Amino acid sequence: MNNSRSAESRPVRIHGNRRLFLYYWNRTKQNKLAIAGLGFILFLILLALIGPFFTADPTHVDFAERNVPPLGFSTEESIYDIKTNAFTVNLIEGTWKHPLGTDGKGRDMLAMLISGARISLEVGLLATLIAICIGALIGVLSAYLGGWWDNVLMRFTDIMMTFPFFLLLVLIIFMFGPSLTLIVLVIGLTGWTGAARLIRSEALSLRTREFITAARALGASDARIVIRHLIPNVASLIIVMATLSIPGVILAESALSFIGLGDPSQTSWGIILNDGQKSLDTAWWVAVEPGIMLFFTVLAFNFLGDGLRDAFDPRSNLDAR
Amino acid sequence: MNSMRSTLLSINNLKKYYPVTAGIMQRRIGDVKAVDDVSFTIGDSEILGLVGESGCGKSSLSRSILRLEEPTSGTIIFDGRDITFLGKKDLRALRKEMQIVFQDPDASLDPRMTIGDSIAEALIINSKGTDTEREQRVTELMAQVGLETRYRSHFPHELSGGQKQRVGIARALAVNPRLIIADEPVSALDVSIQAQILNLLQDIQKQLGISYLFVAHDLSVIKHMAHRVAVMYLGKIVEIGDKRDIYANPLHPYTEALMSAVPSIKSKAQGRLLLRGDVPSPLNPPSGCRFHTRCHRVMPICSKEEPQLNELRPDHCVSCHLYR
Numbered sequence: 326m327n328n329s330r331s332a333e334s335r336p337v338r339i340h341g342n343r344r345l346f347l348y349y350w351n352r353t354k355q356n357k358l359a360i361a362g363l364g365f366i367l368f369l370i371l372l373a374l375i376g377p378f379f380t381a382d383p384t385h386v387d388f389a390e391r392n393v394p395p396l397g398f399s400t401e402e403s404i405y406d407i408k409t410n411a412f413t414v415n416l417i418e419g420t421w422k423h424p425l426g427t428d429g430k431g432r433d434m435l436a437m438l439i440s441g442a443r444i445s446l447e448v449g450l451l452a453t454l455i456a457i458c459i460g461a462l463i464g465v466l467s468a469y470l471g472g473w474w475d476n477v478l479m480r481f482t483d484i485m486m487t488f489p490f491f492l493l494l495v496l497i498i499f500m501f502g503p504s505l506t507l508i509v510l511v512i513g514l515t516g517w518t519g520a521a522r523l524i525r526s527e528a529l530s531l532r533t534r535e536f537i538t539a540a541r542a543l544g545a546s547d548a549r550i551v552i553r554h555l556i557p558n559v560a561s562l563i564i565v566m567a568t569l570s571i572p573g574v575i576l577a578e579s580a581l582s583f584i585g586l587g588d589p590s591q592t593s594w595g596i597i598l599n600d601g602q603k604s605l606d607t608a609w610w611v612a613v614e615p616g617i618m619l620f621f622t623v624l625a626f627n628f629l630g631d632g633l634r635d636a637f638d639p640r641s642n643l644d645a646r
Numbered sequence: 647m648n649s650m651r652s653t654l655l656s657i658n659n660l661k662k663y664y665p666v667t668a669g670i671m672q673r674r675i676g677d678v679k680a681v682d683d684v685s686f687t688i689g690d691s692e693i694l695g696l697v698g699e700s701g702c703g704k705s706s707l708s709r710s711i712l713r714l715e716e717p718t719s720g721t722i723i724f725d726g727r728d729i730t731f732l733g734k735k736d737l738r739a740l741r742k743e744m745q746i747v748f749q750d751p752d753a754s755l756d757p758r759m760t761i762g763d764s765i766a767e768a769l770i771i772n773s774k775g776t777d778t779e780r781e782q783r784v785t786e787l788m789a790q791v792g793l794e795t796r797y798r799s800h801f802p803h804e805l806s807g808g809q810k811q812r813v814g815i816a817r818a819l820a821v822n823p824r825l826i827i828a829d830e831p832v833s834a835l836d837v838s839i840q841a842q843i844l845n846l847l848q849d850i851q852k853q854l855g856i857s858y859l860f861v862a863h864d865l866s867v868i869k870h871m872a873h874r875v876a877v878m879y880l881g882k883i884v885e886i887g888d889k890r891d892i893y894a895n896p897l898h899p900y901t902e903a904l905m906s907a908v909p910s911i912k913s914k915a916q917g918r919l920l921l922r923g924d925v926p927s928p929l930n931p932p933s934g935c936r937f938h939t940r941c942h943r944v945m946p947i948c949s950k951e952e953p954q955l956n957e958l959r960p961d962h963c964v965s966c967h968l969y970r
Contacts, residue, residue, distance in 0.1 A: 345801065348801075535748045535753040536756045538746075538748070539755075540767070542714060542745060543771050544737075553756075557756075560758075
C-alpha cells in the first residue's frame with residue numbers, strides 16, 4: 326500500500342481515471358517480466374506497422390537466391406552436373422541482403438516474418454476482442470438479471486463450451502475455403518465461453534455488494550448500474566482475460582496453418598512454419614525462425630497478463646516481493 | 647414526546663418472509679420469518695432507535711421500508727402516502743425522500759469511483775442541476791460531513807473507515823431526504839471514530855430536521871442517539887417507547903437482559919441477567935411468546951399464547967404476558 330500513500334502526498338492533483346491508471350501502472354511496473362513482455366509486444370506492433378516499408382516484398386520469389394541461410398551461418402548445397410556426372414558443392418553464406426535468410430522459393434525471411442507478425446497480431450487482437458465483448462456482455466447480464474435469464478444464458482454457454490470448435494472450423498473452411506476473416510470470426514464467436522463464466526462469477530459477487538444496493542437506493546436504473554458500476558469493476562478481469570487469451574488465439578491460427586487449413590494467401594507464422602518443416606534438413610531456419618517468434622510472442626502476452634492480474638488484485642501484496 | 651410530532655413514516659403489520667425451497671422442483675418447505683407483523687411510527691425529525699441481536703430482522707426491516715426488498719404483507723405509509731406497492735417510476739421519485747447509510751463503509755462505495763463521483767452520482771441520477779451546480783453541491787456536502795475538498799478525487803481505498811462513512815453520509819444527504827435509515831452505521835468503525843460519526847449524524851439531524859431510523863445492536867449508541875427506542879427479537883418488536891422511560895424502566899424481560907449487559911461504571915453491584923442459549927431459528931420460531939425459551943421469568947402461558955403489544959404507560963408499549 327506504499328503506492329497509495331505516495332500518490333496521496335503528491336502535490337499535483339490528477340483527475341480520477343488517470344490517477345487510477347497511474348496507480349495500476351505503478352503496480353504493474355514492479356513486475357519486471359510483465360514490463361519485458363509489454364516491451365516485446367510494443368516492439369512487435371511497431372515492427373508490424375512500419376516494418377513493411379523497410380523490407381523487401383515478402384511474396385517476391387527468386388529461385389537464384391533460394392535457401393540462403395541467415396547472416397553468420399553457412400550451408401553447403403550439392404548440385405549434380407549432368408555433363409561431368411559429378412556433384413559440385415557450393416558453399417552458401419548468409420548475406421546482408423537477406424539477414425534472416427530466404428526460404429525454398431527465395432523469399433526474404435525477414436519480410437515474411439514481419440508480415441506474419443502483422444497477421445498474428447491482427448488475428449489475436451480481433452478474435453480476442455470479439456470473444457471478450459460477447460463474454461463480458463453475457464457474463465454481466467447473466468449475473469445481473471439472474472433467475473431465468475441466468476439459467477438460459479449459462480446453459481447456452483455450456484452448449485457452446487461442449488461444441489467442438491475445431492470441427493466447426495474445419496467444416497467451415499471446407500465449405501467456404503480458407504480465409505483469415507473466417508478464422509478470426511470462428512475463433513471469436515466460439516471462444517467467449519470461459520470469459521463469460523469467469524466474468525459472471527465476478528459480477529455475481531459484486532452484485533450483492535452494498536455499493537450496488539446504494540445505487541439502487543438512490544434510484545439508479547439497471548442500465549446505469551451495469552454500465553457505471555458492474556462493468557468498471559469487472560474491467561480489470563476483462564483486461565487480464567483478454568491479454569491471456571491472445572496467445573491462445575495466435576497459437577490456434579498457427580496450428581491451423583500448420584496443418585494446412587490456414588489462409589494460403591497470407592504469410593502467417595504458421596504458414597511459414599508449415600513450409601519450413603518440409604525442408605528442415607536443408608534449410609532449418611525457415612521453420613525455426615517463425616517458431617522462435619511465436620514462442621516469444623506467446624510468452625510476452627502471458628507475462629504481461631500475469632503481471633496485470635497481480636497489479637489489479639488488491640489482495641496481492643506486491644511490496645512483499 | 648411523540649404526540650408533539652406529526653407522523654412521517656408509519657409501518658403497519660409489516661411482514662417479510664423469505665421462502666425456503668428444497669429439491670429440483672424448488673418446493674417451498676417453509677419461510678424464514680425475518681420480519682413478522684411489525685408496526686411502529688416515526689415522527690417528523692425524530693430518531694427511532696432499533697435494537698436487537700444480529701439476525702433478528704433489523705436489516706430486513708430497514709430494506710423493506712426502503713422497498714429494496716419487497717415486503718410480504720403489511721403497509722408502509724410515508725408522509726400520508728401508501729408506498730407499499732409503488733410502481734417503478736413512483737418508486738424512483740420516492741428515493742429522494744428516503745436514504746440509507748450502510749454498516750460497512752468499505753463495501754458501500756464503488757472502489758472504482760472517486761469520492762466526488764460517488765457523491766455526484768446521487769445528484770446525476772435524480773437529475774439535479776447543471777455540472778457546475780453539482781460540483782458546488784458536492785463541495786458543500788463534503789464540507790457538511792467534515793471532509794476536506796481535496797479528497798474529492800481520491801478513491802475509497804485511499805480513505806480511512808471513518809472518512810468513507812462520511813462519504814456514505816454525504817451521498818445519502820445529497821438528495822435532501824426526509825428520512826435516513828442508518829443500518830448500524832458505526833458498528834464497523836473503531837470506537838474512537840464511532841463517536842465522531844455519531845456526533846456528525848446528530849448534528850445533521852438537528853440542522854436539517856431529518857428523521858432517522860437508527861439501527862444498532864449497541865444500547866449505549868442508541869441511548870446517545872435516539873428519541874424513542876424499539877427493541878426487536880426474532881422478527882417482532884417486543885418493546886417500544888420513549889427512550890428515557892425504557893432505559894429507566896425496562897419492562898420486557900428481554901430488554902431487561904439487554905440493559906443489564908451494558909457496561910456501566912455506576913451499576914456494578916447489579917448482577918447481569920445472562921441469556922442462555924442461542925436465538926431460535928426464524929424458520930421455526932417458538933410457539934406463543936418467541937422469547938419464552940430464553941426468558942428468566944417464563945410462565946406456563948408463555949408457550950401457549952402469543953402476547954400483544956400493550957401500551958402500559960404513555961408512549962411505552964410492551965409485548966409480554968407479565969403485564970396484562
